Amino acid sequence: MSNVGTSVPRTDGPSKVVGTAKYVDDLSMPGMLHGATLRSPVARGILKRIVKDPAFDWTGITFVDATDVPVNVVALIQDDQPVLASHEIRHRYEPLALIACDDALRLARAARHVTFEIEPLPAIFDPRASFERREIVAPPDNVFGRYRITKGDAEAALASCEVVVSGTYSVHHQEQLYIEPQGVIAWFDERGAHVHGSIQCPYYVQKGVKKTFVLTESDVDVVQTVTGGGFGGKEEYPTVISLHALLLAKKSRRPVKMIYDRQEDIEATTKRHPAEIGIVTGCDRDGTLRAISIHVLMDGGAYVTLTPVVLSRGILHAAGAYRWEHVLAEAVAVATNTPPNGAFRGFGAPQTIWAVERHLDKVARQLGMDPLVLKSNNVLRVGDTTATSQTLKESVGIGECIEKARTASDWDRKRALGPVVQGRKARGIGACVFMHGAGFTGSGERRLKGRVALDLLLGGRVRIRTASTDIGQGTETVFSQIAADALGLPMSQVEFLQPSTARVPDSGPTVASRTVMVVGSIVEAAARELKERIDAEQAATGLDRRRAMDALVFRAMGTAEHVYDTPRDLEWDDATYRGDAYPVYGWGCDIAEVEVDLDTFETKVLGFWAAADVGKAIHPTHCKGQIEGGTLQAIGWALHEQIVWKDGAILNGRMTNYIVPTSLDAPPFTTLLVEAPYSRGPGGGAKGIGELPMDGGAPAIAAAIEHATGISMDNLPCLPEDLFERARKGRAA
Amino acid sequence: MIVRLEVNGERRLVDLPPLTRLLDALRGPLGLTGTKEGCGEGECGSCTVLLDGDPVNACLVATAQCEGRSVTTVEGLGALDGRARETGGLSLLQAAFVTEGGAQCGICTPGMLIAAEALLRETVDGANRKPTDTEIREAVAGNICRCTGYQRIVDSIAQAAALRRRVSPADWVRENLPFAKAEGTRGLL
Amino acid sequence: MSLPELSLHGLERPDSLGSVCERLAERAARGEKTVLLAGGTDWFVERHVAPATDGSEAELVLDVSRLPELRGISASGDTLWIGAATTYLELRRHPVVAARVPLLPAMSKDVGAVQIQARGTLGGNLATASPAADGVGALAALDATVHLLSVRGPRSIAISDYFTGYKRSVRAADEVITGFTVQMPGEGSFQYWRKVGTRLAQAISKVALAGVAEVSDGQVTRLGLGMVSVAPTTAFLPTVRALALRRPLDRIADSALDAATQADVSPIDDVRSTGDYRRHVSGALVREFFRTLRSR
């Protein structure tokens, strides 16, 4: 019996299509209040006083400010972000106070009767200005993180290379725009604090609650309700909204529900980090790449949150999927007075991959080479070493990815044809080659020690207990497939317990493309252990399988809890940033064909070929769904999405003007799965692919636009207005 | 104001302020939380329901404007098939979303299904023909999905169109969805 | 998320156009605010952005969406009547409109997406008086007549005389838009619609152009143009019209069209686009209109 490798019906599918799946806003509690957040009207300042209008009737309204917060920090990497600002305000949407009421209308009115006296301070929105310390907005020096990678001697090598090319590239903010906004219901009872909500990482929330309310593990239960998308946006932010709801719940002694309005969600929650990247490369005249020097400046926003980790992943991907003898990569992240930037699918890598891919297209142009040939000739293979001097030992399927995408898209013919201009429309084709580290960086997994438990239940059933959440990507189905196969049971006998910190072990966060590859392999190990126990029981007793399983349950032998067995041969040095940055990589080649209107500069994506090496496709349909969904987010980032800022405020925080692609904007996708198995991956070699598809779309689109029009975009986005300006400048020059 | 309307084939009565959004009437007193809210401004389509057969955004319709009219929500799609019991409450269209990858996080799915149902009624039921890919994309263009990239949604709808009126939903669902259970396993609280 | 402030508004369902006018007149005389609710696709969004704050100032809503007098499309001779509460979906589905005024279904297909088309009305589109109104762009190209009614009686005005400024019009507070009449273009006429929006559906126009032309013996004998989102109100492009009307088609130079277009538009920067881009696209669309017309 094999479930792995087949596209079984998704286990949480039926409840989603009939409307019975309960998302947080579908739930309510007796006596529940509605909560709201009152935010700063300025980007930077000192909060002097909060004024509650004395003429307003405040009965029945719970009011919370910083004085009500036991320990006023949002626990994450650094404890710099307050739950509610008490003095210093660092961004335009900083939470200053909270209110709750059982009557939504009174709540809305009360919100209008609170004013803040604030002494404004000069704010910084430009990361360069922050780097130059024109104002210190995050003491001591505005710097949130710094990394440096060296291999060989890049400076010396560049000085002697035949062809040296340099360029500067930049990328912009991006909003996750999950369709279910952030939301939780929270309450206290005799057992402690409870949070139910739309949450990617329940144990992160638990950590935050413990810290702020000075509680222990057993006092806090965080439960993930069915979650309507996250993409990183529900990684760290849910801690903030959970703390807010709990503060109101504590003061009112009632359950409190907080659901963000779409505009509040866009304005106040995290976004993808913008970055500016300078690159100088050296190569031979035949296109053999030799040396690269990279400088990254990333905009962290107002507080540290996850910025150092995002910066780290960014710099680790900055040299692209290529062989370089000499690498120098330096990265800095700084503070600005915008809401903290945070996790978003790709986590820093799409930013730097944009730069290196655009850069290599430029190198190809200067050499007069087909860019895909240049990239393919230099791409990493087994035995090569990466920028961090990691030797790739296995599972490098990039060659096959490139071949498949190239053939399926008819690249050679279309590229050689040059732009096809018909009337006022020009067609072109572009490619991107990329890799994405699967799992945590360096020694992350070793520190984390992810755990999973499997329980036998009476009647021959098995239950998976893990903190890995299904936020749409199909965790529940895939884990069930892995467990069913390892146990030799049909899928219908496997259950997935709703993640709750009181009932599931800490499997680590649902991030970093680690869920299937890392946590899935723990599920597999635990299932194998159970199977051994069942087999032994059968051998010893002669019972049939079902009875043998029941017998184990009766003897309290029915639970197997496993810890991740971190590959021992991985070596990583945090100090030098050298070694095995990731246990393995996902690989991809994206090819986009576009048609650009030469009058209006609108870009229509006619076709998109995405080839990805996933190790092993446990569920091919889900795999393709991940790739297509991630790719469309990347296309949106390139062609439609843009946050419009003014003095730290967002001018387009609504779905009518923050533009993501509709079904008509999305191209038909041809998704090609490549399987170069990873020896430690579950199900016969699966690798992480959650983030990979976010990396290739934008550079492929920009390359296709360049092929069609000759307009070369170094900066994202490529909105019609941007192409128009670029073309106009080109003509003027 | 008392408003009489037909919801998923049943006559219902609600007493609400007249401008209450149809969305809030459905999710509140009518107890149908399958219809979702993603924006409240007509942009995302997750609140799509059929009003007298046409897809509308329930966040932009006043409950009082529905007096005497019929409303179909996602909860009604399987039930209206008339064979709810045999299919586990699923219509073919719903089943296709489960098998073809049309639903990931699922938050856009109820609205998406309703918009697709309107298309299938017009093309397959009304004109006895399958919709083209472009027609499918046009029909769901008012339903934003951030998860799927739409390809598998288009495929799910195309499959449902191909099967509709040709196979029995009950048989098909039994064969293709062995562990279909309409009740979610996660309805805590 | 809900919109609790909506409970502050009262709603009435007048059973005839006459009683709508009476209610409007009474309330206008007392200085009370009243709003007519048709499809609600503008009004609900406006209330989401700016909810009423208290009951006394919340406008009273009169539901006109199902008033028979405001609904329906009918043709008599070459004149087409479109009731104000006609939806985009109805325009898309009407056989006479499809055959004689394909501009209208083409425009309707580009409004929002099907959910908006099923509710949104032409009357609502005009009443909002936004320069971004696609329906009004089409009505401008058709040189439609707007019909208004109040207790003081009916009046009809050319759509080009309707606007007095950004989101302002000649319509008095107690007047209802009852519908539009359009002289249907003759057989063989050229009708053009192109919308350049923020994306291919669910998009507000950055620029859109509606055009109607009849040509006989190489001369332009009827010309109507309506441009969206390039000026404080829907742009009628009078300079372009004057340049081309009753002119031999092959003598209308692109450079002259460009100059005329630029004289007629005054676009601005906003969150959706830039003034420069809009200027550029305005010129391109006008050129495309004439290019396609010439090549027919």
Ligand SMILES: Cc1cc2nc3c(=O)[nH]c(=O)nc-3n(C[C@H](O)[C@H](O)[C@H](O)COP(=O)(O)OP(=O)(O)OC[C@H]3O[C@@H](n4cnc5c(N)ncnc54)[C@H](O)[C@@H]3O)c2cc1C
């Ligand atoms: C998601 C979305 C997408 C959209 N896309 C587009 C688009 O692509 N193009 C576009 O042009 N618009 C678009 N709109 C705006 C809107 O749908 C249109 O303007 C629509 O025509 C408004 O009509 P309605 O009947 O819904 O107006 P309502 O909201 O019912 O009314 C709007 C205003 O008009 C007044 N009014 C209505 N009928 C009359 C009447 N008979 N006499 C006097 N006053 C009246 C009302 O009092 C109110 O002030 C979009 C809106 C949304 C939410």
Ligand code: FES
């Ligand atoms: S909630 Fe109605 S369209 Fe988004």
Ligand code: FES
């Ligand atoms: S499945 Fe998540 S938004 Fe569509």
